[in-house]
Amino acid sequence: MYIYFSYLYDHVDETYTHSKTSQPPPPPPLPPMLGQFVVLISLLVSWSLGQSVFANEDDPIIERVGASNFAQAITSKDIILAEFTVPWCPHSKIFFPQLYSAAQQLKPHGIDIIQINCEKDEYICTELKINHYPTLKVFKNHRLARTADAEKDKTTEGIVQFMLAQQVSSVQKISTEEQLQDILQTNEENFVVVENAVTGFNKTYTELANEMFNTHVFVSFESKNNETNYDLAIYKPFNTTLNETRGEPIVYTGDLQPIMDSSQEFNSWLRYSVLPYFAEVTQDTFFSYMESKLPLAYYFYINKTDFEKDMPYFEKLGQKYKGQVNFIGLNALLFHNHVKFLNMREQFPLFAIHNMTNNRKYGIKQMPAEEYQNLKQVPFLNLEEVAQLVEDFVQGVADPLVKSEEIPETQEGNVLKVVAKNHDEIVHDANRDVIVRYYASWDVHSKSMEPLYNELADIFAQDESTRDKILFVDVDAGSNDILAFPVTSYPTIAMYPAGSESEPIVQQGPKTGKFLLSFIQNSGAHKLSGQEQYYARHPEEKQQKLPAVNDNGDVIVNADPDLKQEADPVEHDEL
Incomplete structure (x- = not known):
């Protein structure tokens, strides 16, 4: 999810840019009253620009x-x-x-x-x-x-x-059915989650309530309520049921243990359970599907009549695979650019599946480009092929669509450019540690890290004792699908130790010179050190002690790579 929305975010500002060199014509004179208003606004802006954005160093507030x-x-x-x-x-x-x-x-x-x-x-x-x-x-x-x-x-x-x-408890404790009905009536525009005194659920239930209290009301019976014939349920707001009342609750009917053990599983159920079996999606509702973290099946249509004709079929698929795959319909005229993200050609109608957990994409067979261009009318979607692809995907036997750039004919600098076609053979090296930066060309964090990464590659390449023991690699993961190592955020730094065929070691913490050098030394087979050369260039970083973010997104209080002390984690937000 982060990858996709980061891409959208990083392209928003392109709409609002203007040329610094162009000279617009002078504006017409303002009416007297409007002119006075503009002067007042100018004075307020001038005053604000003279203020500091920060409190004083010793400010107690x-x-x-x-x-x-x-x-x-x-x-x-x-x-x-x-x-x-x-x-x-x-x-x-x-x-x-x-x-x-x-x-x-x-x-x-x-x-x-x-x-x-x-x-x-x-x-x-x-x-x-x-x-x-x-x-x-x-x-x-x-x-x-x-x-x-x-x-x-x-x-x-x-x-x-x-x-x-925020100081109010995220979970409301109740003891009677009447109290529950009062909560439902006073929170008509919120999702209401109800837990019926399930033993061993309190920790996970409270943990998720603390995260979702702004959008969901969490209720817990202090003792088992026999009038309520469920252990866990969610009530949808009346404004999402197309009725004046909430309707019946959505009851969790599966094994409770996975949800009790994992707030992520609980979160996912709360997200996908309230979604319809199949629906046409807009920009406003698309994010709800992304939040569920379930694989997403796309039906791109051109003709509204065909969409309505196929809708009952997709509703049956959505019902059959509820909790495994979400199904949505998209107007191809509005969302045609998203097809490229799914590694498909713009041939409509179209059906594809995106597994957001590992970023793999799947699609039904498409025509050669020339054949599609010569069509005289819009083709029909083969629903049997759709059903077979969904079943193969759920069973884990569907073949993903792999996107790869061509292998570069020439290389420059000390960082090797690698693509999907030659990734696996490059990263598993018998003699060299291979460190890889998985990036996206449109990602601002990837761009800001590039000079440092190139500098570290130069440091090890210029030292005769290390140049043949480590290889620095760049992979544009936005343009290449790496099936062996699905990338979920940019940039990701991974180490493939020399002579190892096991999973790569992923770097956690700030992507600064000090942390990256420590990562290379601790995770590589050769235990290479480039600290002396790097600190000669950047002496100010030698004594720097920085907090780091681990693989769970938690901030570690003392994250100096030379120290092993940790404190309570602090989770960070993936936008």
């Missing part, structure tokens, strides 16, 4: 946090609001008085507000994938609240009300 104390700060209180910004951001300057006033009101309630300078401590903001300023993030119970949206109302009153609401 808002703490300025940096690399050395970031993790300690967010684990110091149960609820903390963090602002990520930069000194030059005009929006942050205008916003700061509201933030400061909110901090003053929240302080007596034990809620702190902290600030992080993303210009000074860029790597923190990169690790947490901060992509606009100011960004507000809530840390609750020492973890980043994934769904807590603190940015809906950036007024003092809005911030205070939102943060005080």
Whole structure:
């Protein structure tokens, strides 16, 4: 999910760019009253630009946090609001008085507000994938609240009300059916999740409630309620049932143990259970399907009549494979660009499946391009082929569609460019450690890391004692499908130790020179050290101690690669 939406996000601004060299014609004179208004706005903007976005260093109301104390700060209180910004951001300057006033009101309630300078401590903001300023993030119970949206109302009153609401328990305890009905009536626009005193479920139930309390109301019976004939259910809001009432609850009927053991499994069920068997999707509803994390089956249509004719068939498929595959319909005239993402040609109608867990794509057989271009009318979708592909996919025997660039004829520099066609034979080297940067050409984090990665490759290549023992590789994973190592976020750094055929070792933590060098030394078979050469170029990094993010997205309090101490993890948000 992160890969796809990062791609969308990184292309949004292209619509709003303007030429710095073009000179627009002078504007017409403004009416007197409008002119006075513009002058007033100009004065307000000038005043705001003269303000600082940060509190003073010794300010007792808002703490300025940096690399050395970031993790300690967010684990110091149960609820903390963090602002990520930069000194030059005009929006942050205008916003700061509201933030400061909110901090003053929240302080007596034990809620702190902290600030992080993303210009000074860029790597923190990169690790947490901060992509606009100011960004507000809530840390609750020492973890980043994934769904807590603190940015809906950036007024003092809005911030205070939102943060005080975080102190309320995420799970409402009840004992009677009447109490449940009262909750359903007072929360008509929210999903209501009900747990009927299931033994051993409390920890996972509360954990997910803390993440999803902004969109779901979580209710728990203190003792088994015999009037309620289910263990776990979810009630849909009345405005999603197309009726004036909620309708019957959606009851969980499978084995409860996987959900009790994993909040991710529980989360997935809450997402997909409320989705229809099959529906036409818009830009507004597409994200709901992505959130479920289930494989997504796409039916691209051109003719609305054909879509309505095929709809009952896809509804039956959706019912048959509920909980295994989600089925959606897309207007090919509006979403034709998405076909390229699925490794398919724009031949409609079209059916494809995307497994978001490993980023593999599957599709029905397509015509040669010339044959399709010579068609006199829109072809029909072969529904038997569709059904067979879905069944093969569920059984794990479908063949994925593999995208690969051509193998480069020439190479430049000390980083080898590798594609899907030659990936496996390159990365498994009998004599050399192979470190790979899986990136996407459109990803800003990949672009910012490229100079450092190239520099490290140069350092090892220039040393006669190391040049033949390590190979630096670049793979554009946005243009090449690596089936042996599905990439789920960019950039990903992986080590294939010399002489090993096992799974690669994935680098965790900040992608700084210090951390990458430690990763190379600790994970490679040759235990190569490039610290001396690197610190000669960057002496300021030698004593740097930085918090890191592990494979669960948790921030480690003391992440110096030379130290092994860890503290309570803090989960980070994948945007």
